[in-house]
Amino acid sequence: MSSIGIVLGFYALSGLTIGAGLLVFLSRNLLHSVIFVILAFIGMAGLFVTLSADFIAVSQILIYAGAISVLLVFAVMLTPYASRDNPNSLFAPAGILIGLGFAGLMGFVGMRVIWPQLTGSDLEAQSFTGTVRSIGSMLLGTYALPFELASVLLLAAFIGAIALVREDEA
Amino acid sequence: MNPLVIGIGHYLAVSGAVFGIGIAIALSKRNAIAVLMGIELMLNAVNLAFLTFSRFGSAFGSEPTAPLAGHVFVVFVLTVAAAEAAAALAMAVLVYRRRETVDLDRINLMRW
Amino acid sequence: MTAALDPIRAARVPLTGAKLVIGVIALVILAGIAGGVGFLVVSGALDGHWYDLRDLGIPIAHLRGWLDEQNKAQPAQLHDLLGDHWISYLTTALIGAIGILSFVGGVLLVLIWVERRLIGRIQVRRGPNRVGPYGLLQPVADAIKLIQKEVLIPNGADRFLFFLPPILVFIPGLLVWGPVPWAPNMNYLDLNVGVLYLIAISSLATIAIFIAGWSSNNHYALLGAMRTVAMMISYEIPLSMALVAVVLMTGSMQLSQIVQWQADHNVWLGALMPLALFTFFFSSTAELNRTPNDIAEAESEIVAGFRTEYFGMKFGLFYAVELGNAVAVGAFVTAFFLGGWSLFGLEQWIPPYLIFAVKVSSVYFVLVWLRGTLPRFRLDQLMAFAWKYLIPINLANTVLVAIEVTAFNHSSLPGVVSLGAIGVVNLVFTVWVARRWARFLGYRPETEHVLHPSLQTQVGGLRAAERLRASS
Numbered sequence: 037m038s039s040i041g042i043v044l045g046f047y048a049l050s051g052l053t054i055g056a057g058l059l060v061f062l063s064r065n066l067l068h069s070v071i072f073v074i075l076a077f078i079g080m081a082g083l084f085v086t087l088s089a090d091f092i093a094v095s096q097i098l099i100y101a102g103a104i105s106v107l108l109v110f111a112v113m114l115t116p117y118a119s120r121d122n123p124n125s126l127f128a129p130a131g132i133l134i135g136l137g138f139a140g141l142m143g144f145v146g147m148r149v150i151w152p153q154l155t156g157s158d159l160e161a162q163s164f165t166g167t168v169r170s171i172g173s174m175l176l177g178t179y180a181l182p183f184e185l186a187s188v189l190l191l192a193a194f195i196g197a198i199a200l201v202r203e204d205e206a
Numbered sequence: 207m208n209p210l211v212i213g214i215g216h217y218l219a220v221s222g223a224v225f226g227i228g229i230a231i232a233l234s235k236r237n238a239i240a241v242l243m244g245i246e247l248m249l250n251a252v253n254l255a256f257l258t259f260s261r262f263g264s265a266f267g268s269e270p271t272a273p274l275a276g277h278v279f280v281v282f283v284l285t286v287a288a289a290e291a292a293a294a295l296a297m298a299v300l301v302y303r304r305r306e307t308v309d310l311d312r313i314n315l316m317r318w
Numbered sequence: 319m320t321a322a323l324d325p326i327r328a329a330r331v332p333l334t335g336a337k338l339v340i341g342v343i344a345l346v347i348l349a350g351i352a353g354g355v356g357f358l359v360v361s362g363a364l365d366g367h368w369y370d371l372r373d374l375g376i377p378i379a380h381l382r383g384w385l386d387e388q389n390k391a392q393p394a395q396l397h398d399l400l401g402d403h404w405i406s407y408l409t410t411a412l413i414g415a416i417g418i419l420s421f422v423g424g425v426l427l428v429l430i431w432v433e434r435r436l437i438g439r440i441q442v443r444r445g446p447n448r449v450g451p452y453g454l455l456q457p458v459a460d461a462i463k464l465i466q467k468e469v470l471i472p473n474g475a476d477r478f479l480f481f482l483p484p485i486l487v488f489i490p491g492l493l494v495w496g497p498v499p500w501a502p503n504m505n506y507l508d509l510n511v512g513v514l515y516l517i518a519i520s521s522l523a524t525i526a527i528f529i530a531g532w533s534s535n536n537h538y539a540l541l542g543a544m545r546t547v548a549m550m551i552s553y554e555i556p557l558s559m560a561l562v563a564v565v566l567m568t569g570s571m572q573l574s575q576i577v578q579w580q581a582d583h584n585v586w587l588g589a590l591m592p593l594a595l596f597t598f599f600f601s602s603t604a605e606l607n608r609t610p611n612d613i614a615e616a617e618s619e620i621v622a623g624f625r626t627e628y629f630g631m632k633f634g635l636f637y638a639v640e641l642g643n644a645v646a647v648g649a650f651v652t653a654f655f656l657g658g659w660s661l662f663g664l665e666q667w668i669p670p671y672l673i674f675a676v677k678v679s680s681v682y683f684v685l686v687w688l689r690g691t692l693p694r695f696r697l698d699q700l701m702a703f704a705w706k707y708l709i710p711i712n713l714a715n716t717v718l719v720a721i722e723v724t725a726f727n728h729s730s731l732p733g734v735v736s737l738g739a740i741g742v743v744n745l746v747f748t749v750w751v752a753r754r755w756a757r758f759l760g761y762r763p764e765t766e767h768v769l770h771p772s773l774q775t776q777v778g779g780l781r782a783a784e785r786l787r788a789s790s
Contacts, residue, residue: 040404046212050220057227057247066237067479067532073243074525076224080250083220086212087261092253092280094514099284102521104246104291106551109528111239111295113544115302118237118309125311128234135230142222146215151262166510168571170274171281179278186285193289197296 045086053079066122070108077101091167217258225251238298238308242291249287253280359667372669375503378413382406414506418495422642429641430457433686440690460634467630472535475627479533484628484635486526490519491639494646499574501659501670512573513561516650517554520605523643524550527624530636534627542623545697546607552704553604553611559712560598563591563719564654577658583733584662588655590741593715593748595655597708602647604700606640609689613697648681649674656681706759711751718747 056076060069077100084093175183209216224247231244260276272278302308359372368380385406431446431454438445446453471480494516496507509515524547531543564587565571568579580587588595604611625636652658656677659670695703722740729736 042212043210046216050216054220054223054227057224057231060240060243060247061227061231061234065476066240067476067529069240069243071479071482071529073247076247077250080224080254083217083254084257087217087254087257089257089261089277089280090509090511091514092257092277092284094509094511094518095281095284096250096253098514098518098521099288100246100250102518102524103551104288105525106528106547107291107295108239108243109525109532111242111298113532113540114299115239115308118302118307122240123236124234125236131233132230134233135226135228137226138229139223139226142225143219146218146222149215151214167274167277168511171277174272174274174278175281178272182282186282190285190289193293197292200293200296200300 042086045082049079049082049086052076053083064121066112066120067109069122070105070112073108074101074105077105089167091171214258214262217254217262221251221254221258223251224248224254236309236311238301238310238313239295241310242294242298245294246287246291249283253283256280256283356667372666373501373503374671375501375505378410379503381413382410385409418492418506422492422495425645426638426642427457429645429682430460430638432682433641433689436683436686437690440687461631464631464634469630472627474535476533476535479529480627481632483526483530483533484632486529487523487639488635490522490526491642491646493519494643495649497573498646498649499577499653499658500674501665502574502578504671505574508572508574511571513565513571513576517558517561520557521551521554523605530628531624534624536627539624539626542626545613546624549607549611549613549697549700549704550605552701553601556597556704556708556712557601557605559709559716560594560601561654562716563594563712566716566719566723567591569723573653573658577653577660580657581660581665583737585737585741586655586657588651590737591655591715591719591744593711593744593752594719595651596748597712598655599651601704601708602651603685603688604704606643606647606685608640608644608685610692610694611700613694613700644685645678645682648678648685651681652677707755711755714751715744715747718744 053076056072056079059072060076063069063072077096081093081096081101084096228244228247228251231247232241233244235241235244256276256279260274263276298308301313305313307313368377370376382403383406386403389403389405434456435445435447435453446456449455449459471477497505497509497512497515499505499508527550528543528547531539531541531546534540564576567587567590568576570576570579576587600611603609625633628636652674658677659665659674661668661673665673722743726736726740
């Protein structure tokens, strides 16, 4: 895991993701925040690629950058008289402190703990010929019940969303 | 840790940073849609953590019966995140129709 | 039509004298070259050597091997840090990227001329013919005109968000050319999840269009953008379902494997699954905002839709990317449904990328033909067609294809028989379900009043329609 491509890729992509996240917080315009959050999603997809999760990376772009982003822009557009300048509430300093605290904690734990991880030749021995087949067989095998429940959840969500915003025909 | 050998720690640090940014956004912003963006960032950070452990964590000895279980978790998190974003944005639009605002400081009818 | 009324036929010049002799000599030379190359191919003198230009991936593979050998002399620390193959990887990646960029750029230039000239010919007029011989320099003239326009930003528009969409819409237009399989060894980005990658990248264009409409601070632009986005997201679903049928049949999401499956089984997936081919093609015209689905940007309807406030090279970029995406759609239709680079064994003699290019051009020709001929659908007709018609039919098609694939994999019949049976069953199912579902949704062709004129003079004029209605 020490080849220059993955090192450069990891640092560039994580810089992109964290930078985009910070800009979501700091930008003064709501639509600019949406653009930066799309950039953060794409940066995350790149990080997934460095983790050899090809199917999840492409699904992330398809679902987050392709669909949820459109939902966000539609929501911004359907609330025209709401404030567009992305203000902070009075709880902002506490929120920032909590966020920094959590990030610091996770960073400290991540870097200091000696993880029993695969390194070197053991890592190379895990050949990733593609994750699609394994994910598919597990979704229809071991995890078939959560799969069906997820489809029911999606159905409930979209019926609910339609029922919520339908104009009353009274 | 060696900055040139990318391991679990590096990815967990990034995941923690993005999660922290997500918490900061979700707690500090007044617009409901901005809060939703923070929540989506938090879910993304969690996905990254799942995939990190799925990739590097075979040394924990859980693989043979369920290889790539982390990826399946992430598929479900993606699904639930999409469903929840749709429902949350529908509710935001509905609240906007009644109260003409999505400012979370002004939607306080249920406060004591 | 008489010669005086036919502008195209009247302009033809007969072939005489010197032109004939030159033409014959050129043909003889070409035949000689073709014969020589054919002899080399048949005798096996070309297979696998670095000068085997039938498949451009083979010289590249030789280049990689040579670069790897040169690379073995690097010092040990560099080897640990950078790995063995960095020079060869970087070089071939750069060559491929430059190839794709130049191909897409060249294609964009040519397409502007091809499209306008072809539509002109289909509509019995000449098309652009002033700027160069046969109007070939028209794209250059267009580009110069667009570049020299004044840069205006609408009042109240957001600068950052106004400049972003032309860039955002160009990025997917380039990225989709990555996984396209030109030849057995010529794949730039042979992804394991190529099909999903294509769907994901084409869904990135919707955000760009939305932001373009929003940032123009113009009601018409916003309306056009919302209509376009609604149309594009509703047609993503039949597009994905058509591709699911393809993936089910071939068992892989890798584009090179899909084309290899079609080459191995000597069949075109479009012949096996006509419903998937039609759905993919029609949904692609909706994704591209081309006629018959260009309601959101048609000039007679909503000025120019989301592009109203864009002018100059930004507009040129939108226009060019739309045409480039049309050729990309042609590439996908050929890769998935028309056999890709394979032509029933002929790809040993003709370079596969030439076969691929010919197929892509023919699909693009069909797209331009549709644009020049068909009227456009209304937006509610389009959305109803996607949601109420295409999605249920494709769901049923997916189930049917899954059953067929299981039967095909477990059957012991020879491949030709089972594939033929699958093709016939799919064709019958397509025709039956198309008519039955349309009747279910309320389409009654026998009660619609349609004019069937047999003479040209019956159509047109105030009295003709009344006469026809009175007589039927």
